[in-house]
Amino acid sequence: MFGFRLSAERPPEAHRVTDVVVSRFEHIYEIDPALMTEHVHQQNIPNWEFNRIVENRWEHLAWMHAHFADTKLSGEELLAEIEAER
Amino acid sequence: MATIALLDGVVDELTAICGPDHVFTGRSAVFNRARVPAPFPAHHWEDHIPSAVVLPTSAEQVSEVVKLANRHGIPVVPRAGATGLTDGAVPLRHGIVVDIKLMNEILELDHENRTVTVGPGINMLKLNEELRKHGYIYPDDPASYPCSLVGGRIGTSGWSLIGGRYGHTRDLVISFEIVLPTGEIIRVGDGGGAKVRKSSSGYQLKHLFMGHQGTLGIVTEATLELVNRPEAEFSIFFSYDNYMDAWQATGDLARSGVATLAGVVLFDEEKVRYLRRDDEAYIPQPDSVKAVIACAAYGNADEVRVGAKRLLRMAKASGGAYMGDEIAQGDWASRHDRYATPQHGRTRDGQVALMSWHCEDASIPYPELPAVREKWHAIADSLRERFDMFDDWGMFAYTNGAFKPWGDYLAEVDIGIWEMNWDDQSWAAWVDAKRDLARVSIEHGGSISACHGSCRAGEVDLVPTELGGGYEVMKTIKRSLDPNNVMNPGKYLLDQAYEEA
Numbered sequence: 392m393f394g395f396r397l398s399a400e401r402p403p404e405a406h407r408v409t410d411v412v413v414s415r416f417e418h419i420y421e422i423d424p425a426l427m428t429e430h431v432h433q434q435n436i437p438n439w440e441f442n443r444i445v446e447n448r449w450e451h452l453a454w455m456h457a458h459f460a461d462t463k464l465s466g467e468e469l470l471a472e473i474e475a476e477r
Numbered sequence: 478m479a480t481i482a483l484l485d486g487v488v489d490e491l492t493a494i495c496g497p498d499h500v501f502t503g504r505s506a507v508f509n510r511a512r513v514p515a516p517f518p519a520h521h522w523e524d525h526i527p528s529a530v531v532l533p534t535s536a537e538q539v540s541e542v543v544k545l546a547n548r549h550g551i552p553v554v555p556r557a558g559a560t561g562l563t564d565g566a567v568p569l570r571h572g573i574v575v576d577i578k579l580m581n582e583i584l585e586l587d588h589e590n591r592t593v594t595v596g597p598g599i600n601m602l603k604l605n606e607e608l609r610k611h612g613y614i615y616p617d618d619p620a621s622y623p624c625s626l627v628g629g630r631i632g633t634s635g636w637s638l639i640g641g642r643y644g645h646t647r648d649l650v651i652s653f654e655i656v657l658p659t660g661e662i663i664r665v666g667d668g669g670g671a672k673v674r675k676s677s678s679g680y681q682l683k684h685l686f687m688g689h690q691g692t693l694g695i696v697t698e699a700t701l702e703l704v705n706r707p708e709a710e711f712s713i714f715f716s717y718d719n720y721m722d723a724w725q726a727t728g729d730l731a732r733s734g735v736a737t738l739a740g741v742v743l744f745d746e747e748k749v750r751y752l753r754r755d756d757e758a759y760i761p762q763p764d765s766v767k768a769v770i771a772c773a774a775y776g777n778a779d780e781v782r783v784g785a786k787r788l789l790r791m792a793k794a795s796g797g798a799y800m801g802d803e804i805a806q807g808d809w810a811s812r813h814d815r816y817a818t819p820q821h822g823r824t825r826d827g828q829v830a831l832m833s834w835h836c837e838d839a840s841i842p843y844p845e846l847p848a849v850r851e852k853w854h855a856i857a858d859s860l861r862e863r864f865d866m867f868d869d870w871g872m873f874a875y876t877n878g879a880f881k882p883w884g885d886y887l888a889e890v891d892i893g894i895w896e897m898n899w900d901d902q903s904w905a906a907w908v909d910a911k912r913d914l915a916r917v918s919i920e921h922g923g924s925i926s927a928c929h930g931s932c933r934a935g936e937v938d939l940v941p942t943e944l945g946g947g948y949e950v951m952k953t954i955k956r957s958l959d960p961n962n963v964m965n966p967g968k969y970l971l972d973q974a975y976e977e978a
Contacts, residue, residue: 409753411827412760420760422821422829430830431821452810458605459614460710460775467802469785470793 400437419445483528483573484549491531491573494541499579501530510574515562515933516835516907520899525567527554527574534579536654536662536697542575543695544660546963553658554965555691557597557629560621562836563930565632565690569967575695577628583607584698590672591703592651597628597696613703616643616775619928622813628696634688636928638812638875641731641882642739642775643704645928647687648879654698655686658959662697671700685954690930691965693958709778711737711785712809714758715797716766720745721847723768726795728843730772731876731883733791735784737776741876744769745850748871748891754823758804770797773809822868822893825861832868832893837911839918840927841888846874852917853890860892860910864903868893877927887927890914911935919943932968940969952977 405413405421412420419441427433456463491500501507511525518524528551533539546553552572559566568574580596583604587593593615595604602623605614618638619625625635631653635646643649651674652666665683668676686693717723727743744752746767752759759766772788774781792799799805815834822832841849850872857869870891876882894907912935915925919939925931931940941948952974955962962975 408760411754418757420755420757422755426823426827427829429828430824431828452807455810455813456710456806458602458609459618460707462709462778463806464709464711464778464782464785465802466711466713466785466789466799466805469782470789470799473786473789473793 400439402436402438402441416441483551487545487549487551488529490545491529491542494545495531495533495538499532499534501532502528506530507574510556510559510566510576511568513559513561513564513566514833515564515567515929516894516911517564517567517896518899518904519896520901520904525569526571527568528571530574530576532576532579536656539575539577539656539695539697540660540662542573543656543658543963546573547659547961550961551963552966553695553963555628555632555695557626557632558600558621558624559629560625561629561633561929562838563633563690563926563933563936565930565932565965565968566629569965572963577695577697578626580628580697581626586611587672592672592700593703594671594698594700595627597631597653597699598626600624600626601630608703609706612706614706615649615701616704617646617649617701620813620815627699627701631687631696631699632689632691633928633930636877636887639739639773639775640879641741641876642737642880644702644879647684649702650683650687651700651702652683653686653696653700655694655696657694658961658964666700674702688930690932690968692955692968692971694964705777707775707777707781709776709781710809711772711774711781712805713772713785713789713792714800714805714808715770715792715795716762716800717768717770717795717797718765720768720850722796723770724847726792726797727770727874728883729795730770730788730791731843733787735774735787737774737781737784738788738882739773739775740882742771743846743874743886744771745872745874747854747869748873751869751871751891755821758800758808762800769800771805771809820893822870822895824868824895825865830866830895831897832866832895834870834891835894836889836891836929837914838887838889838927838929839915840877840885840924841874841918842885842922843883845921845923846886846888849888849917849921849923850874853888853914856910856913856917857890857892860906864898864906866895866898866903867907885923885927888918888923908935912938915939915943937968937970 402415405415552570554568556566556576578598581598582596585594630646652671654664668678731741820834821829860867872890874886874888877885877887915936955971956974
């Protein structure tokens with residue numbers, strides 16, 4: 392069977408994060424829809440589209456790191472080493 | 478259509494030179510080559526439409542096109558990636574656009590001399606995909622990295638995000654071939670050898686033809702510096718609760734002497750406020766975060782590691798709070814985003830409006846950054862108060878020196894502009910503001926532009942003030958090399974060179 396049930400792919404209700412930002416999924420932020428009523432209108436998109444955008448974003452960032460260097464050093468790990476050396 | 482019609486037979490001559498598939502006069506070809514991402518008077522689009530577009534494939538073809546232009550007195554405008562943030566590639570008098578995108582081949586890879594010779598139409602990202610196979614990188618890394626081209630980088634004397642470690646375009650281009658405004662083909666570098674890094678022979682002509690915004694010729698080949706592809710990348714983001722502490726720490730980090738340090742960036746309060754609107758890294762930050770510093774380092778893994786620890790100790794000691802690996806690494810990897818993502822600003826009542834990003838840049842001495850920041854924001858605020866189509870997106874300052882990141886900084890105030898709303902009144906206000914921004918830079922001992930060029934309306938009025946007697950030399954050179962004023966005429970007020978002759 393092709394396709395999906397829209398009701399199952401409908402994003403959950405948003406909760407407010409700041410006075411201009413809401414969120415529907417953990418670590419994924421969205422401009423408050425109330426700010427997109429006059430000049431730009433928000434589009435409804437299914438869950439899979441949310442996920443695709445987020446996954447593509449991470450894929451792009453990983454690609455950019457690998458494009459410029461073989462490895463990336465972790466500031467958190469180095470800070471822990473600095474603490475241990477004190 | 479308001480283009481100036483070419484003389485009878487000129488298109489036929491262009492076709493004979495470049496071939497029938499490489500000459501265009503159709504609407505999409507010419508309309509799309511009228512503007513660049515710099516603020517553009519979209520309400521007067523037709524004033525900038527070229528009459529014809531050619532895509533040559535050799536220096537000889539470029540030379541013949543330029544000679545034809547001289548014979549007929551037709552303006553010629555060089556165009557590479559068209560990603561410039563001044564208007565070097567915008568035709569001011571219609572004419573022929575010479576688009577060099579098809580000259581995009583790697584011509585020679587020289588392992589012994591560590592050089593690569595390329596056509597000017599090659600893009601750095603695509604070049605580096607090839608160089609990676611050999612363990613090299615060409616480390617010219619502008620925000621436009623995925624889309625700008627080597628020829629345009631030379632035409633603007635570009636600036637690199639990792640220039641503090643590897644140098645900027647002028648340091649990374651060893652020599653290049655250029656078609657002069659009269660059609661002669663010459664090669665310029667440091668002395669005569671195409672692969673010589675340092676010479677004391679004769680005038681240093683490479684720098685004369687670096688950053689001329691298309692007014693002195695068209696680059697047709699370039700020999701570039703190669704360095705080892707970095708083993709390691711290190712990026713950190715630290716937050717501060719006030720701008721002045723962050724400014725002090727920025728200066729200290731830049732003067733740290735860490736050899737692998739590629740750059741230090743300072744985001745001011747307005748920039749952080751802007752990013753809190755829609756940047757996933759900044760939305761969850763506590764209100765106490767008022768300014769942010771970013772550092773990046775590249776090189777051999779063991780060397781980067783040692784330098785990174787020094788930078789971390791310094792940032793911690795200055796009162797900064799590490800923002801975590803996810804932000805540090807993710808935000809650094811997204812440093813080219815501004816050329817790839819749609820921008821949205823806010824009207825005065827907070828509504829989202831589609832605005833384009835316009836970063837107004839300058840070279841500012843480190844001690845002057847706080848004062849310049851205040852004056853620049855006042856100019857942006859004044860625009861926004863009068864016209865509900867401008868939005869202050871904050872300011873950053875980025876180490877500007879090549880190989881040793883201290884001294885002056887690339888300072889930028891980012892302004893969102895709702896370009897669909899341009900009219901003559903708002904455009905005039907913008908041009909005035911641009912002139913005011915440039916005046917502040919000069920008054921504080923800086924330069925109008927660190928990386929974009931300074932030939933746009935408004936700022937260009939102050940170029941003679943900035944350069945003083947040097948501007949008179951510019952006019953003499955222009956008149957001497959381009960006696961018919963065909964090469965990108967109107968830019969940098971250089972028509973004056975001919976009016977005074």
